[in-house]
Amino acid sequence: MSFLLAPTLLTLATALSAPAPQLQSQALLDALRESSGVPGLGAAVWQQGRLVWQGSSGLRDLAQQLPVQADTRFRLASVSKLFAATAAAQLVQQGQLDPEAPVQPLLGEALPPDWPPLSSAQLAAHSAGVPHYQAQDSGRGHQAHASAREATATHLQARQLVGAPGARFHYSSWGYTVLSAVVEARSGLNYLDFLARHTTPGLAIGVDRSDDAQDRTMSRPYTLTPQGPQPAAPHDYSYTWGGGGLAATPGALAEWGGRVLQGRVVDAATRDWMWTPQRLNSGEPSGERDFQMGFGWRLGQDLEGQALRHHAGVTSGARSVLLLWPEQQLSVSLLSNALWTSAIERTAELLSAPFRPLPKDLVAADCPTGHTRFQAELQDEAFEGRLRFVRVAGHCQGELELPEALATRLHAPPQPRRERLRVLALAPGLARAALVSPIGLLEWRAIGQDKAQVLLPGQRLLKLRLQA
Structure with missing residues (x-):
């Protein structure tokens, strides 16, 4: 028989039985690294004015067997876009940049002369019509640039827009190369210098140096292959410092x-x-999938409907995300040193769950230590498998042994396929948990004493019945 746990009882139970949030998040991070096959992961949680957890797992350098540490820097990929947008917003605040004004007078011959007027606000919201990477960009990353303006002039002179400015959302890293050139033009500083002085002073945030073997704080980048992680090819990101070139x-x-x-x-x-x-020219908000676009920031919600401000990134040798909860004054980062298929926003959300209040509508479920089997349903297809759960220091942990067909359904290359997935509780008993899969942490919710459902990417539900 299922019932709702009263919030006060749930809070008391958590305080009495759950391990420290730092230990819970570290256990999740370690399990995630093992399941995903990514060589190294790093994560951190900032809460109410201070860093409350910094987690490290795996290796930053496979050849030398060097571990990920708190001072290890990772490629940010498209999380870099937050810094370009925020740097431009600093200039807006100072009255040095009109976000709605055309950028062409600022950049002159660096942009094609036949482009119609487009604004910094449109660049930041991916509605300027600037193309993303195209076939002609296959050789990018083999040339160094001294400034964002130089990169803009080098790579965009022969381009055509993919649509009228303001007409629709079209994701574009080249648009952020242009936006960082606007920062240079209005500030009179090289883009990297502006960031260091005004946007990220005193923080270990700067240009990506993953290919510099002498930089001992940088993680080496890797590519996942059937033979295991392999070093990623060298790549110079100076063509897109604003779009994906930071660490x-x-x-x-x-x-x-x-x-x-x-x-x-x-x-x-x-x-x-x-x-x-x-807003687009139509008045509709810019954005796609489950988020709208602000000035560079993605605006969405977490699993509980709380407001999220975020951005994720993916590139050779990296998968990254930054999540902010304004109402909870919480900031969460998750970085890795390989490109992998991941529901990374939800993964970071569940990774930080031990630091956030429990959902109010949890259904009570005991740790199923006496159960050995499960039946599952996914999109009207039925499966059966084995399971095992134990309590460790009062904390419920388990493992699902998937049938081959279900393991295949949950497989996403380039990660290795896993037929055994760990389950780590995030609430008393097994009311809420993280199913640790190769594609990231997936939310497990009890819907009865021996029933649960797991939210998969694409809003698919894996329904489970646990059996003795």
Whole structure:
């Protein structure tokens, strides 16, 4: 028989039985690394004004067997876009940049002369019509650039827009190369210098140096293959410092997110303006999937409907994300040193769950230590498998042994296929848990004493019945 746990009883049970949140999150991070096959992961949680956890797992350098540490820096990939947008917002706050004004007068011959007027706000919201990477960009990454303006002039002169400015959302990293060139033009500083002086002062955030073997703080980048992780090919990201060319430690990234929450990077009014949906010419908000676009920031919700401000990234040798919860004053980072298929926003959300209040509508479920089997249903297809659960220091942990057909359904290359998935509780008993899969952490919710469902990417539900 299922019932709802009263919030006060749930809080008391958690305080009495659950391990420290730092230990829970570290256990999740270690399990995630093992399941995904990624060589190294780093994560951090900033809460109410301070870093409360920095987690490291695996190796930053396979050849030398060097571990990931708190000072290890990872490629940020497209999380770098948050810094370009916020740097531009700093100039908006200072009255040095009109976000709605055409950028062509600022950049002159660096842009094609036949482009119609487009604005910084449109660039930041991916509605300017600037193309993303195209076939002609296959050789990018083999040339160094001294400035964002130089990169813009080198790579965009022969391009055509893919649509009229303001007509629709079209994701574009080249648009952020242009936006970082606008920062240079209005500030009079090289883009990297502006970031270091004004946007990220004192933090371990800067240009990606993954290919510099002498830089002992940088993680080496890897590619996942059937033979295991292999070193990624060298790549110079100076063509897109604003779009994907930065690196950071997980702690520095989470700390920077905290500064944004506190109004220390831009003031509160400018921050809230960045977090307001940017409108297309039609009046509809720019965005796609489950988020709208602010000024560079993605605006969405977490699993409980709480407001999220975020951005994720993927590139050779990296998968990254930064999540901010304005109402909870919480900033969470998750960084890795390989490109892998991942529901990374939800993974970071569940990784940080031990630091956030439990959902109010949890259904009570005991740790099923006496159960050995499960039946599952996914999109009207039935499966059967084995399971085992134990209590470790009062904390419920388990493992599902998947039938081959279900393991195949949950497989996403380039990660290895896993037929055994761990389950780590996030609430008393097994009311809520994380199913640790190759594609990330997936939310497990009890819907009865011996029933649960797991939310998969694409809003698919894996329904489970646990049996003795």
